[in-house]
Amino acid sequence: MRSEGDPHTSPGLGGPAVQSLTLLVLSGDMEKGAAACTLALAALASGYRVELFFSFWGLNLLKQPGAGGGGSLQRLMGVLNRDHAGRQRLGRLNLLGVGRWAMVRLMKSRGLPSFREALTTAHRLGARVVACSNTLELLGLTRDALVPEVDEVAGAAAFLESARGGQVITLS
Amino acid sequence: MRSEGDPHTSPGLGGPAVQSLTLLVLSGDMEKGAAACTLALAALASGYRVELFFSFWGLNLLKQPGAGGGGSLQRLMGVLNRDHAGRQRLGRLNLLGVGRWAMVRLMKSRGLPSFREALTTAHRLGARVVACSNTLELLGLTRDALVPEVDEVAGAAAFLESARGGQVITLS
Amino acid sequence: MRSEGDPHTSPGLGGPAVQSLTLLVLSGDMEKGAAACTLALAALASGYRVELFFSFWGLNLLKQPGAGGGGSLQRLMGVLNRDHAGRQRLGRLNLLGVGRWAMVRLMKSRGLPSFREALTTAHRLGARVVACSNTLELLGLTRDALVPEVDEVAGAAAFLESARGGQVITLS
Numbered sequence: 001m002r003s004e005g006d007p008h009t010s011p012g013l014g015g016p017a018v019q020s021l022t023l024l025v026l027s028g029d030m031e032k033g034a035a036a037c038t039l040a041l042a043a044l045a046s047g048y049r050v051e052l053f054f055s056f057w058g059l060n061l062l063k064q065p066g067a068g069g070g071g072s073l074q075r076l077m078g079v080l081n082r083d084h085a086g087r088q089r090l091g092r093l094n095l096l097g098v099g100r101w102a103m104v105r106l107m108k109s110r111g112l113p114s115f116r117e118a119l120t121t122a123h124r125l126g127a128r129v130v131a132c133s134n135t136l137e138l139l140g141l142t143r144d145a146l147v148p149e150v151d152e153v154a155g156a157a158a159f160l161e162s163a164r165g166g167q168v169i170t171l172s
Numbered sequence: 173m174r175s176e177g178d179p180h181t182s183p184g185l186g187g188p189a190v191q192s193l194t195l196l197v198l199s200g201d202m203e204k205g206a207a208a209c210t211l212a213l214a215a216l217a218s219g220y221r222v223e224l225f226f227s228f229w230g231l232n233l234l235k236q237p238g239a240g241g242g243g244s245l246q247r248l249m250g251v252l253n254r255d256h257a258g259r260q261r262l263g264r265l266n267l268l269g270v271g272r273w274a275m276v277r278l279m280k281s282r283g284l285p286s287f288r289e290a291l292t293t294a295h296r297l298g299a300r301v302v303a304c305s306n307t308l309e310l311l312g313l314t315r316d317a318l319v320p321e322v323d324e325v326a327g328a329a330a331f332l333e334s335a336r337g338g339q340v341i342t343l344s
Numbered sequence: 345m346r347s348e349g350d351p352h353t354s355p356g357l358g359g360p361a362v363q364s365l366t367l368l369v370l371s372g373d374m375e376k377g378a379a380a381c382t383l384a385l386a387a388l389a390s391g392y393r394v395e396l397f398f399s400f401w402g403l404n405l406l407k408q409p410g411a412g413g414g415g416s417l418q419r420l421m422g423v424l425n426r427d428h429a430g431r432q433r434l435g436r437l438n439l440l441g442v443g444r445w446a447m448v449r450l451m452k453s454r455g456l457p458s459f460r461e462a463l464t465t466a467h468r469l470g471a472r473v474v475a476c477s478n479t480l481e482l483l484g485l486t487r488d489a490l491v492p493e494v495d496e497v498a499g500a501a502a503f504l505e506s507a508r509g510g511q512v513i514t515l516s
Binding site for chain 2 (some may be wrong): 011024026027028054055057071073074076077080081134137140155157159160161163164168170172
């Protein structure tokens, strides 16, 4: 979908100079965060331009512990929705925490990083981390409630612009 | 993936004249419907050609209230699977309806449209709304069971044809 | 995103000679497996090159019955995580197996294939079936634990390479 005039493509026969991968993370489950970071790190290693866009429950993955909104409904959602960048439940086989406990132990025993560690690495290697402005507003949160890796707070139009001409993978 | 001979591209250097976005909605959860409509509206505003293709549980988002199929197994699925265009449960934190109630109130208090309102707007602005023929047949439903915004009932081959050369975002 | 030098594109005006579709299956739910196979079969019928990449819970769809890992945590995960290529729960309305039972009966009564049957057909028609090496290692499984349709065990970098220039649909 790149045209010849696109600044991200080279004019030669070798195809686009920079491939881009945009990961749209709509789920806050531990396995979805892990999948996003695994794909981000592989893409960075292959020279892709990478953006991680977190929206809806995916925003939990960027929340500082204890972050909560202002209104009473938002405080209620904050209490119900306690996961954050340092702790997520499994989307499947969570089993009141037993499956989660086993998965965390298993990942550690195999030397796999936690979501937060992988996010920090991906960010340091150049992945752009974006939080959805609509979700932030809905939950009554501000930029301060998010981890420092967040490069930008932006909406759906900015997401589409960034995704334009590249590959999009949704984790929902 | 557009070639110069593609009717959707302009011959100039400015790249494709029309970008297309196809949203494949496989989940009937309230948040997935909201995400689909948010992306559809943003893409329409940016001049994209937009198609919303609803399949599997996503078809719930197009069902009229009370729609049910013919056979006894289909009636059983209809009873179990009561969500429709005007009412969806949350995929996460539904909490027997408490989370859903809080989310609906929260969205209203922030002036956000319901799924049905957003679908109507997207459709009026030019989004094509397609229901999966296989799912309809599986559930024993006909076109009459669906909201009037549905432009077409079609299968996987038609989905691939429409998605060809454009961007696909799956909400599952 | 194909360049003129790409072996999969024709030099003519008709655009890419071979479109590719990569299905990233991150969920082991019955309906996600069915969606993946439906899309794979439609794409094969339209002449696409198709790859099915199974990762995380999606690997359940490739497991032989009774497959289990080596360490004690891996054995625990194996006991909790009993689904396999021949039997999956529904991601929604499973209802301790009632919804699953109704769905399986409904699919049979409409002449629809099971996931396993559809996978075998897709594979015979040319779809490439790949299992995620990281997930295998995490669960302590080897190639022997998987169904014979698996063509390759590979990681995220191989997935990105295969998806390059084509369409990616995530089922998560």
